[in-house]
Amino acid sequence: MVSGKTAVATGSNSGIGLGIAEEFAKAGMNVVINSFSDREEDHAIAKKVSDETGAKVIYIKADMSKGDECAALIEKTKEVFGSVDILVNNAGIQYVGPVEEFPEEKWDAIIAINLSSAFHTIKAALPIMREKGWGRIINIASAHGLTASPYKSAYVAAKHGVVGLTKTIALETAEVDITCNAICPGYVMTPLVESQIPEQMKAHNMNREDVLRNVMLTRQPSREMATTEQLGGTALFLATDHAKQITGTTISVDGGWTAL
Numbered sequence: 071m072v073s074g075k076t077a078v079a080t081g082s083n084s085g086i087g088l089g090i091a092e093e094f095a096k097a098g099m100n101v102v103i104n105s106f107s108d109r110e111e112d113h114a115i116a117k118k119v120s121d122e123t124g125a126k127v128i129y130i131k132a133d134m135s136k137g138d139e140c141a142a143l144i145e146k147t148k149e150v151f152g153s154v155d156i157l158v159n160n161a162g163i164q165y166v167g168p169v170e171e172f173p174e175e176k177w178d179a180i181i182a183i184n185l186s187s188a189f190h191t192i193k194a195a196l197p198i199m200r201e202k203g204w205g206r207i208i209n210i211a212s213a214h215g216l217t218a219s220p221y222k223s224a225y226v227a228a229k230h231g232v233v234g235l236t237k238t239i240a241l242e243t244a245e246v247d248i249t250c251n252a253i254c255p256g257y258v259m260t261p262l263v264e265s266q267i268p269e270q271m272k273a274h275n276m277n278r279e280d281v282l283r284n285v286m287l288t289r290q291p292s293r294e295m296a297t298t299e300q301l302g303g304t305a306l307f308l309a310t311d312h313a314k315q316i317t318g319t320t321i322s323v324d325g326g327w328t329a330l
């Protein structure tokens with residue numbers, strides 16, 4: 071029974087994180103939406119999800135590149151809702167370039183946001199979960215947590231790190247009702263991905279369907295992107311008691327990418 075539980079999802083004012091927040095709110099959880107900005111529209115996103123679902127949904131600003139703000143996000147969630155039952159580490163950024171030209175500050179930012187933030191939030195949330203004797207930690211890794219691509223050194227290293235962290239936390243919590251798993255999406259249709267389609271159509275002189283099939287999804291055997299709703303549904307399943315014995319593992323949502 072997840073209704074009434076409190077979930078916090080990092081980097082959730084758009085894309086996959088927002089899809090997860092929406093599915094959690096529909097299931098009756100209290101939900102904290104997060105990003106590094108503090109604009110009216112961030113709070114409006116939380117209000118919209120709350121209005122649509124009837125769940126308590128709030129926005130808390132915290133920059134996941136900073137360890138103290140990661141911990142503060144967990145503390146504030148506990149202050150507002152009294153607990154942190156489900157933690158989704160989703161915040162992530164990308165930079166693409168050959169390693170010889172990869173800017174140091176991009177490497178540092180990707181490792182901080184995509185990997186170290188999960189360490190900091192988990193460190194802050196675990197004592198709260200242990201006190202309650204229940205918790206679910208869901209890390210959004212990637213197909214790039216299991217395989218590599220050229221020019222994505224920092225991203226691939228961070229996502230492999232997330233998978234390793236997931237296994238370690240699962241072992242450290244194995245004897246209590248706390249699980250830690252990683253979801254490994256392939257391509258997911260988010261506003262960011264959607265916005266790249268017109269320029270790809272222009273660059274390759276192709277229609278939308280051909281761009282998706284023959285340019286963007288060549289590594290995804292289904293030739294179809296996953297949706298943020300599907301990612302939300304997968305995370306929701308991991309949060310339930312049905313998934314109690316699923317821990318320390320990866321769940322691929324990649325249309326067969328990593329089966330190749």
Ligand code: NAD
Nearest residue numbers: 081082083084085086105106133134160161162212257258
């Ligand atoms: P997105 O850009 O829509 O979402 C990223 C989120 O992280 C945003 O809400 C952004 O505000 C937030 N964020 C960025 N820097 C932050 C910071 N310093 N502090 C707090 N929040 C910060 O992208 P998305 O595709 O929804 O990606 C979400 C996660 O899913 C990422 O970890 C990404 O690596 C992973 N992923 C995405 C895909 C895909 O195809 N979209 C595939 C595999 C994995």
